[in-house]
Amino acid sequence: MWTARRVSLGITLVPLALAALIPSLLFGGATAGVPVSVGIVVVGLVAWTVLRGRYRSWGYLEREDDLIVRRGLLFRQMTVVPYGRMQLIDVSAGPIDRLFGLATVQLHTAAATTDARIPGLTQEEAERLRDRLAVLGEAQATGL
Numbered sequence: 001m002w003t004a005r006r007v008s009l010g011i012t013l014v015p016l017a018l019a020a021l022i023p024s025l026l027f028g029g030a031t032a033g034v035p036v037s038v039g040i041v042v043v044g045l046v047a048w049t050v051l052r053g054r055y056r057s058w059g060y061l062e063r064e065d066d067l068i069v070r071r072g073l074l075f076r077q078m079t080v081v082p083y084g085r086m087q088l089i090d091v092s093a094g095p096i097d098r099l100f101g102l103a104t105v106q107l108h109t110a111a112a113t114t115d116a117r118i119p120g121l122t123q124e125e126a127e128r129l130r131d132r133l134a135v136l137g138e139a140q141a142t143g144l
Contacts, residue, residue, distance in 0.1 A: 008096050013044040060118050065140070067107070067133065069116040079116045084140030085109045089130045093123065105129050 017040045053073045061068045066082045088108040097103060103126035104119040121129065 007099075011096075013040060013047075016040050017044075055120065058119060062129075062132070067116070069107075069118060081107055081109060081116055082140065083133065083136040085111075086133060086137040089133050089137070091126045091130050093126075103127075105133075107133070 017037045050073065057071055057073050057076070059070045061070075066080050069079045069081065071077055086107055086109055090106040090108065091103050092106065093103040101123050102119075103121055103123045104117055105121060105126050106117045118126075118129070
């Protein structure tokens with residue numbers, strides 16, 4: 001997942017830095033666009049640091065009766081979702097995630113505040129987790 005986020009950041013910031021330099025090279029000399037490009041690089045480094053921290057902050061734990069999802073860089077959040085309360089388990093992947101074989105598992109419950117998502121799983125792990133949670137959810141809902 002971290003590699004996918006770095007590629008996404010690079011796809012965004014490299015064209016911005018080049019776009020800042022090209023007009024200055026064409027019309028105002030080489031030094032006119034340097035401060036803007038340096039600013040873009042600084043913003044990129046800050047975004048890089050924040051993305052890395054966000055990536056490391058995600059985690060989940062499957063327990064006997066519920067699933068715990070942990071996230072948050074500055075404000076930590078821990079969500080406990082009982083298997084019997086799950087209504088829908090969604091697996092999604094954007095274009096960059098698909099390029100790296102990643103997916104996000106989204107859990108939906110009746111209460112919107114207890115919805116949880118787990119990003120950055122491999123496609124196989126996301127499908128395994130979806131199937132396991134569906135089975136556990138049905139078993140808990142029927143009282144088995």
